[in-house]
Amino acid sequence: MGYFELIIACIFVNNILLAQFLGNCPFLGTSKKMETAVGMSMAVVFVTVMAGTLTWVIYTYILVNFDLVYLRTIAFIVVIASLVQFVEMFLKKSIPALYAGLGIFLPLITTNCAVMGVCVLNIDKEFTFLQALVASLFYAVGFGLALILFAGLRERTLLARVPKPLQDTSIALVTAGMISLAFFAFQGMV
């Protein structure tokens, strides 16, 4: 599979939110306002790339070598959590502007299942290091795309005539389902 197909697959066909249904809590929780959606997307891109590559290295060079593949989940959780903490400290010291920009979203996604999911998918699909890097980046871009699209829609549904029982989160879930169906049109492209 070429990198172009990989990118298309990650963003659209296998969109982490709309095709794989991972990371639904931030999808519903931070999509009420465009501003928070953008902040969240940036933080996810940042963390997923870091976590996706690092876990690939740990899996390939440590877990496989020592025959400890069954410890994958627990190892990944510890690694991702430590990584986020580390990155937070690093940013606070070195790039305070970025730290302030990501703000509360950085620690918030420590245990985001989308991040974890990307790491696991990288392994399951037997990617090379470079493929894992590209896939992590573009899964995250796909996450951001879906989140921002969805935030825009939710800002609009505020103004729509929504029947009372369906207001707020319920209509959001219905909408999410419909975007998801729309994204299924990408199936089979790659």
Add this chain to the structure above:
Amino acid sequence: MVESILFTFGLGAVCGLILSFASKIFYVYEDPRIAIVENLLAGANCGGCGFAGCSAAAEAIVNEEAPANACILVGVENVSEIAIIMGSEAGTAEPLKSYNNCDGGNRATDRFIYNGLNSCSAVTSLYGGKRDCSIGCLGFGDCVRACGFDAIHIGPDGYPEVDEEKCVGCGACETACPKSILEVRTVSQRLLHLNAYDNALAPCAQTCPAEIDIPRYIGHIRKGEYEEAVNTIRERNPLLLACGRVCPHPCESYCRRGIEDEPVSINQLKRFVADYEMNSGKRLPIECAPDTGKRIAVIGGGPAGLSCAYFLRRVGHHPEIFEAMPKLGGMLRYGIPEYRLPKKVLDWEIDGILNLGIDDHTNVRLGIDFDFGSLIAAGFDAVFFSVGAWNDYNLGISGEDLQGCFTGIDFLAKIGNNEKVRIGQRVAVIGGGNTAIDCCRTLLRKGVDKVYLVYRRTRKEMPANEVEIVASEHEGIEFVFLAAPNKVIGNEENQVTGLEYLKMELGEPDASGRRRPVPVEGSETVLDVDMIITAIGQSPLLAFRGKGDRLDDLEITRWNTFEVEPATCQTNVPYIFGAGDSATGPALVVDAIGGGRKAARSIDQFLKGKPVVPQPNALLNKHIPGTIFESVEGVIQKKRTEMPELPVAQRIHTLDEVDLVISEADALYESNRCLSCCRLCYNADA
């Protein structure tokens, strides 16, 4: 098995080690106080303080961006401990409370039918909301949902009502409201807020120079809440007894009922509640903010000086009043005669203001008894000038120095001070303003046979208040219109025997829009009088200048008034402020009161080290476009309550108060005539 245990522990150890090294390498200095303060906060991460979580709040407190009592959940002990850590005094901050500004609610008209989400922010993003009124409450209760303390509910009329007991002043409602219906403010902030273009203001409240919230206090009267009505007036005007008697009520000219019917008798209602408080035998408590320790010298204890001192005291400063005359009150005491404002009433009102903790020094005149330099040496942080306009203009005609010639304010002040004045039998008062009328009516009460009021234009052009003119007509004062004094005639003993004047006719309109009087050749007429009072206007007496101190730098206008920035009352010397007649030229009492408050706002900014800037959007007694109507629907004619007065025969022989207070029943009736207007909506009669 062993490998997996080793691996798990190993991974944990490695991660732990890396993180601990990282925390050393990437260590960012953080004030150790932040951690201590954070431990003292509630730890609920409720956001009530307005910061993102308790650690952010702790950081803000340590960086002095938030007060020690920022956290709304912790008790007094923790606040005082935080204050000790921060080295500041606990409890210096005033409590914040949420106030509802819109009482339109459901009565407001809609521009479109909205069936969307029940959320104020949602409907606001649709053309700014469904209401015709651009600032009115939308009534979907975003504030109710935002309030974490169950302190707000939407009342029966469709606007939020705040339970003051439960409100902690967290500000969540203000943030949630897409308009500015709910505002979280300290009492000081409210006292010093000037009316603004985006406020919910009825036409009367826009017009009032003191910016009193008129519909609100009338609403209190309607419900029988006289004390609340007094407190509402006191937020803007400390001299309600005086204003209730002497104010020419410009507000009533803009009363919406007045468009279709007679206007509501606003000022009589003010007088009713003011007298109610005085006659109740007790003074309502007036709350003051915690002390700031700043001192302000107020030069001149007239309405502007008293108002400024009152507001400065209420926001926690320490004003001291320096007054040249024997008693405080300025023109209220020495310019307004006893029969309009009894001295007993004025004393009671001034005592109430001084009781807040304001020091006064009377019988001291700036430039004679003390000089400006000594004020600054005595440690005053700012100086407020409200010296009034006490210098009568002269006619500039021959014979003005004869015995029996007086000037208006000088004469009234002597009477007010109980000095002996030789009063004639036939008197001519020259001038058409309130001072002239006051002189005429005072003279009548002193037993003068005949009083002429000589004015060079006609009745229509007289600047005096209409009610005053009517009252003096009733009392038998003879008006000599279109007469320009030419010279004063005296006898050998230098005693006035007559006033020669030229007859006038009205010519072309002048700059003020009034038709200019032109003398008629050869029309000299002599009025047989033995006393003449000139009351043709005043200017401030600024004799304290020219002594080689800072006051010489002050800019003075060509009318001999202080040159002040109109929106801030600041002079060109930053720590000197001015308002009242000495800054505006002779004007109404209520103008001086409004000016005093405006100056207090700027002085407060100055004392807190902030730049003295005009309030953005300040209305400054202009009208909000679109709020002054041509016609008003749904008004049923209801007769305006007449002002009770002493009968003419009884009143012209004594100095007893002429205007009487209306009865409680009349006050209730009159308050029900009020349409409770806001910018656009109002309560129609039918």
